[in-house]
Amino acid sequence: MLCFENPAGCILLHPTFVQVIWARGERQDEHVMELMNQLLEVGKQHHLDRLLVDQEIMQSCSIEVEVWFKYDWLTRARQQFDFGAAAILSGRSLLVRLATTGFLRHLLGWTGTFQIRVFSAGEQQQAIEWLSQPSPRA
Amino acid sequence: MLTQKIAVHRLNSAERKSLSLRMYPLQAQLFTGVEYDTFRQYVVDSTAWPTWIYLQHSEQGELVGYLALHTFRRVIGGKRRQIFRMETGKLPSYRGKDLVVLRAMGRMLLQSLSAVRYESFFFAAMVYPASYAMAAKYAPRLWPSRRQPTPPEQEALLFELAASFQLKPVRADRPLVRQVGWITREPGKKVAWNSTINPHAVYFTEANPTFDQGHGLLTLVPASVAAICRAVIRFLYGRGQRLLRTS
Secondary structure (H helix, E strand, O other): OEEEEEOOEEEEEOOOOEEEEEOOOOOOHHHHHHHHHHHHHHHHHOOOOEEEEEOHHHHHOOHHHHHHHHHHHHHHHHHHOOOOEEEEEOOOOHHHHHHHHHHHHHHHOOOOOOEEEEEOOOOHHHHHHHHOOOOOOO | OEEEEEEHHHOOHHHHHHHHHHHHHHHHHHEEOOOHHHHHHHHHOOOOOOEEEEEEEOOOOOEEEEEEEEEEEEEEOOEEEEEEEEEEEEOHHHOOOOOHHHHHHHHHHHHHHOOOOOEEEEEEEEOOHHHHHHHHHHOOOOEOOOOOOOOHHHHHHHHHHHHHOOOOEEEOOEEEEEEOOOEEOOOOOOOOOOOOOOHHHHHHHHHOOOHHHOEEEEEEEEOOHHHHHHHHHHHHHHHHHHHHHHO
């Protein structure tokens, strides 16, 4: 179910998780931030603590959005979804996936309760299956 | 005094709630004007990454003080900035007897070393003369200062940071004084600051005469690796001199 849309993309509500789909083309910082903030709101409203995030945002965003995402949004997301899980669709390269995992673990902690797993860009189905488990483990 | 270090950014909601409940009775003893929810949001549920809290206990195990150190990374004025913010308080009989601020400075040093692409600053809206005086005494540079006027670039950054942290002005003719809400409880008679003994504290009371109404003076301190190292040396030298005087 579509529950939010702006020029940066849209948020889809699934039975067990929330998904962000980015729009093609240029995206403005304020729209990206609005969409990501809305993602937290949707999760809170529907008591969903599982996210499917396409890391494409990190490949094309401005420095402002990159810093805001890493050090503000992610902190708020972890505070809100502290027993949740996130599946990140990253690049196809193993090195890119390892770097993404390392950076997220550094920010979220290795011993935290929030589970996070990085998938290759073509593994959306596997990511959804992992998110749909009763207790996903990274 | 025993100090316990807590990595708040690693705690889950239940653990953060428990920590807030443990700290708030002390907070209420030290400050007025801060409700529990505000305190929790500001100190424990801060959106900083990371947040470290140092809890100080007496020999009997009573919580007698705390220091919270938050690190924010933001793009301000088009540049990557790392901003340290701090809240601290201690029961009067335990003040000046420990080195917890040194541990916080060590943590700031590590954070500055790990953020080479960021320009680091310590930023505060100081609500008590002694806090400002301590920063002015040990920091190599600080704005505003009684020693020299604030350069336009640093003044602009002070205003940008105040906007970024949503610190609203109190009066148009005092743009550096902002609404904070924290009012330090002073036991007994109100302290009369002496310009010979503590000129920095007197400067603070002149720049922010309404601090006892929960108003804070915007204060900026460079926190590069070199600046922190110099502050640590000055702090240790100052404490060493005090020890020699009292022994």
